[in-house]
Amino acid sequence: MKDNTLLLHLFYTLLLFLGASSSSVENGSNNDPNNQNEVYIVYMGAADSSNSSLRNDHAHLLNLVLRRNEKALVRNYKHGFSGFAARLSKEEATSIAQKPGVVSVFPDPILKLYTTRSWEFLKYQSHVKIDNKPNTVSNSSSTSDVVVGILDTGIWPESASFSDEGMGPIPSRWKGTCMKAQDFNSSNCNRKLVGARYYSDPNEEDESTPRDSFGHGTHVASTAVGAAVENASFYGLGEGTAEGGSPDSRLAVYKVCSSFGCRGSAILAAFDDAISDGVDILSLSLGASPGFAPDLTTDPIAIGAFHAVERGIVVVCAAGNAGPSPNTVVNDAPWILTVAASTIDREFQSSVVLGSTKTLMGKGINFSPLSNSPRYPLIYAESAKADTADLADARQCHSDSLDANRIKGKIVVCNGNKDEAYTTADKVEIVKGAGGIGLVHITDDEGTIASNYVDFPTSLISSKDGAIVIQYINSTSNPVATVLPTVTVLEYKPAPMVPYFSSRGPSMLSSNILKPDIAAPGVNILAAWIGNSAEGAPKGRKPSPYKLESGTSMATPHVSGLASTVKTQNPTWSASAIKSAIMTTAIQNDNLKAPITTDSESVATPYDYGAGEITTSEPLQPGLVYETSTIDYLNFLCYVGLNITSVKVISRTVPDNFSCPKDSSSDLISNINYPSIAVNFTGKGIVNVSRTVTNVGEEDETIYSSIVNAPSGIKVTLTPDKLQFTKSTKKLSYQVIFSSTLISLKEDLFGSITWSNSKYTVRSPFVLTK
Amino acid sequence: MAEEKQEHQKQPNEPLPRSYNQLLGTNNPTKTSWPELVGVTAEEAEKKIKEEMSGVEIQVVPPGYFVTADFKPQRVRLYVDESNKVTRTPGIG
Numbered sequence: 001m002k003d004n005t006l007l008l009h010l011f012y013t014l015l016l017f018l019g020a021s022s023s024s025v026e027n028g029s030n031n032d033p034n035n036q037n038e039v040y041i042v043y044m045g046a047a048d049s050s051n052s053s054l055r056n057d058h059a060h061l062l063n064l065v066l067r068r069n070e071k072a073l074v075r076n077y078k079h080g081f082s083g084f085a086a087r088l089s090k091e092e093a094t095s096i097a098q099k100p101g102v103v104s105v106f107p108d109p110i111l112k113l114y115t116t117r118s119w120e121f122l123k124y125q126s127h128v129k130i131d132n133k134p135n136t137v138s139n140s141s142s143t144s145d146v147v148v149g150i151l152d153t154g155i156w157p158e159s160a161s162f163s164d165e166g167m168g169p170i171p172s173r174w175k176g177t178c179m180k181a182q183d184f185n186s187s188n189c190n191r192k193l194v195g196a197r198y199y200s201d202p203n204e205e206d207e208s209t210p211r212d213s214f215g216h217g218t219h220v221a222s223t224a225v226g227a228a229v230e231n232a233s234f235y236g237l238g239e240g241t242a243e244g245g246s247p248d249s250r251l252a253v254y255k256v257c258s259s260f261g262c263r264g265s266a267i268l269a270a271f272d273d274a275i276s277d278g279v280d281i282l283s284l285s286l287g288a289s290p291g292f293a294p295d296l297t298t299d300p301i302a303i304g305a306f307h308a309v310e311r312g313i314v315v316v317c318a319a320g321n322a323g324p325s326p327n328t329v330v331n332d333a334p335w336i337l338t339v340a341a342s343t344i345d346r347e348f349q350s351s352v353v354l355g356s357t358k359t360l361m362g363k364g365i366n367f368s369p370l371s372n373s374p375r376y377p378l379i380y381a382e383s384a385k386a387d388t389a390d391l392a393d394a395r396q397c398h399s400d401s402l403d404a405n406r407i408k409g410k411i412v413v414c415n416g417n418k419d420e421a422y423t424t425a426d427k428v429e430i431v432k433g434a435g436g437i438g439l440v441h442i443t444d445d446e447g448t449i450a451s452n453y454v455d456f457p458t459s460l461i462s463s464k465d466g467a468i469v470i471q472y473i474n475s476t477s478n479p480v481a482t483v484l485p486t487v488t489v490l491e492y493k494p495a496p497m498v499p500y501f502s503s504r505g506p507s508m509l510s511s512n513i514l515k516p517d518i519a520a521p522g523v524n525i526l527a528a529w530i531g532n533s534a535e536g537a538p539k540g541r542k543p544s545p546y547k548l549e550s551g552t553s554m555a556t557p558h559v560s561g562l563a564s565t566v567k568t569q570n571p572t573w574s575a576s577a578i579k580s581a582i583m584t585t586a587i588q589n590d591n592l593k594a595p596i597t598t599d600s601e602s603v604a605t606p607y608d609y610g611a612g613e614i615t616t617s618e619p620l621q622p623g624l625v626y627e628t629s630t631i632d633y634l635n636f637l638c639y640v641g642l643n644i645t646s647v648k649v650i651s652r653t654v655p656d657n658f659s660c661p662k663d664s665s666s667d668l669i670s671n672i673n674y675p676s677i678a679v680n681f682t683g684k685g686i687v688n689v690s691r692t693v694t695n696v697g698e699e700d701e702t703i704y705s706s707i708v709n710a711p712s713g714i715k716v717t718l719t720p721d722k723l724q725f726t727k728s729t730k731k732l733s734y735q736v737i738f739s740s741t742l743i744s745l746k747e748d749l750f751g752s753i754t755w756s757n758s759k760y761t762v763r764s765p766f767v768l769t770k
Numbered sequence: 771m772a773e774e775k776q777e778h779q780k781q782p783n784e785p786l787p788r789s790y791n792q793l794l795g796t797n798n799p800t801k802t803s804w805p806e807l808v809g810v811t812a813e814e815a816e817k818k819i820k821e822e823m824s825g826v827e828i829q830v831v832p833p834g835y836f837v838t839a840d841f842k843p844q845r846v847r848l849y850v851d852e853s854n855k856v857t858r859t860p861g862i863g
Contacts, residue, residue: 447843
């Protein structure tokens with residue numbers, strides 16, 4: 001008995017011991033402070049030159065980190081550039097930042113548990129038709145081997161826009177892959193969608209799939225490279241053939257965005273993979289908020305883009321939507337092609353027909369079920385004021401201001417006001433809630449974006465037309481009207497215009513680089529959408545496979561599609577040559593043959609649209625190109641104040657004897673071989689910059705002469721003023737001398753320099769800053 | 771950029787004006803912003819904005835995240851820090 005008891009005791013003791021150990025192992029990872037550390041990105045500049053192994057200092061640092069905590073590593077960057085993302089303590093991070101070979105260390109936070117998590121699918125409005133694809137000069141094949149990589153919310157592969165019909169085999173050099181997930185597999189990729197990657201976010205496990213659950217990624221991808229899809233429309237609006245900028249090109253998708261946004265470490269990883277996979281163009285309709293954008297050495301987009309451009313990849317990014325205030329442009333590093341938005345000549349008109357048979361053309365998207373004849377009672381909201389409400393509130397249809405008894409069954413006319421927080425959509429809900437059957441909103445303020453009011457008859461009319469409506473209501477004891485369903489109207493004038501939201505220059509990085517670079521259609525653009533969202537669908541209708549969206553997000557893939565076409569035509573061109581071709585062939589006039597304006601009717605400047613609005617054929621044969629080299633970009637880093645050690649670590653193509661130019665100053669930025677020119681002029685009296693152009697035309701022997709468009713008070717001299725190219729002379733340089741008797745400028749002044757021969761016109765805008 | 775940090779002069783007993791476009795003197799559509807919500811939690815900010823703009827779509831953006839550049843007049847983004855407090859003046863888009 002005693003022995004058994006002893007044995008039992010031993011047994012229980014053993015159990016307890018084991019139990020205690022296992023629970024500590026279970027809780028170990030939670031209690032282990034190492035795994036509660038924040039994630040930091042350690043950026044180490046250039047990748048190893050052999051491309052298959054880590055740099056020694058990179059490997060050494062990894063060892064150090066892993067020895068302290070073997071679970072620390074989150075990501076390793078080793079293809080396009082060097083670095084890693086790892087869980088580090090603050091002390092470790094600080095210590096690593098001092099080590100040789102490290103350019104910067106910055107946090108990539110893991111979120112604490114958030115109770116608020118709302119990303120509701122947004123209401124989509126307006127119809128947009130994609131513009132015709134750029135004309136290819138040679139119409140030989142219907143396939144291009146150029147691969148456009150999109151960093152965004154993923155892809156909806158079933159969309160007709162990603163059909164691979166007529167496409168040739170996948171280029172053998174392509175190293176990308178089609179990642180699997182529970183709702184995505186290799187059958188979703190094809191000769192069009194040649195790659196699909198996703199980057200898991202510990203904050204959002206459901207999004208571990210290349211599949212798009214938002215729509216944005218699908219939309220921009222189809223705008224860049226979507227196949228031609230006939231009869232695409234948004235429930236009949238904007239009907240036409242939806243087609244991308246380069247429908248023959250291939251698509252590789254990198255899903256870096258989810259409900260919260262697009263995580264920095266994922267963006268870096270996507271750049272690293274895209275470079276290794278072999279993309280030719282990268283398109284990012286993403287950005288930071290202006291004023292809070294990170295420094296160059298801690299900005300994943302700037303860092304990734306630098307290394308991509310170093311390898312010949314064109315990187316196209318959105319300028320941001322924080323306009324119209326100046327200095328709001330983001331993604332403005334000189335190696336990035338920064339894109340602003342513009343409107344197109346299509347409007348979505350929803351009209352109001354009065355009982356007096358007068359018709360007023362209003363704006364907005366609605367699928368009104370009302371009759372076309374004006375037989376519905378019409379009331380001015382002011383006359384339906386609730387007893388306890390303010391007259392001003394009632395007039396504007398604010399919450400709780402209307403008497404439902406007087407509103408019921410009527411079309412309601414409401415005033416808009418610049419100061420109110422109510423949008424038309426808010427008022428639709430209020431009028432609907434009071435029993436109204438339609439809304440006529442008098443407002444000059446809703447701008448160019450056509451909002452979707454779905455089934456509720458809604459029309460936005462100007463204050464001028466509003467006065468006519470009110471006058472009519474007062475003229476009869478029984479005013480009646482109707483609201484017509486929206487129709488698409490083409491050849492709207494003026495177009496293009498720069499919409500208010502498009503971010504503006506000058507650049508906060510340096511006023512000596514003119515940003516944005518270019519403008520492209522970004523308002524009410526029709527493109528592919530996800531297949532499972534009923535948002536914005538009229539009653540009883542299925543989800544529309546094509547939707548209308550606005551933003552510099554939409555403008556960006558127009559330019560990446562164009563870049564893809566240029567690259568297909570000219571496969572050996574550098575990234576900067578392609579960028580130059582797009583910029584020097586841009587136009588500055590609208591369809592009234594007048595200078596492009598903003599939507600507030602002021603004449604637009606290069607701070608609004610860069611070199612101008614893209615053209616689609618001319619960039620294929622630009623005549624001359626401005627090539628910007630990696631040395632130019634490294635000089636830029638020197639001029640903005642990075643020390644030479646950091647610069648050397650960043651670029652692998654830096655020659656050993658590279659050093660920052662003597663007397664590096666921000667003024668020297670103006671001398672970088674950029675297709676546009678920006679110089680600081682105040683206090684100078686005379687400023688001199690140089691540029692070098694390369695002849696890419698078919699004729700080796702050609703002479704270009706120059707025309708200068710100078711602002712008043714400024715003298716602009718070109719030396720030489722003629723460029724004579726020959727078979728052996730493909731590159732020529734010229735000096736631009738700006739001089740003036742003015743000591744200082746009252747404001748920034750714009751002008752342009754144009755080189756032309758009998759065939760080509762090569763235009764560079766310039767700005768003189770005060 | 772400076773405009774983003776501008777605050778209105780508070781008049782006694784009057785609500786803060788919601789649009790700062792008047793300051794810029796432009797003819798642009800109402801771009802509503804809520805400078806007084808900087809520093810409050812995302813939950814509170816969402817609640818306050820919904821009181822004024824009932825149909826709003828809220829997106830909470832953590833530090834280190836970038837955002838898609840689509841412009842949605844019915845959306846307001848709340849940029850927050852690690853403790854979920856709003857760090858920048860929320861505005862529509």
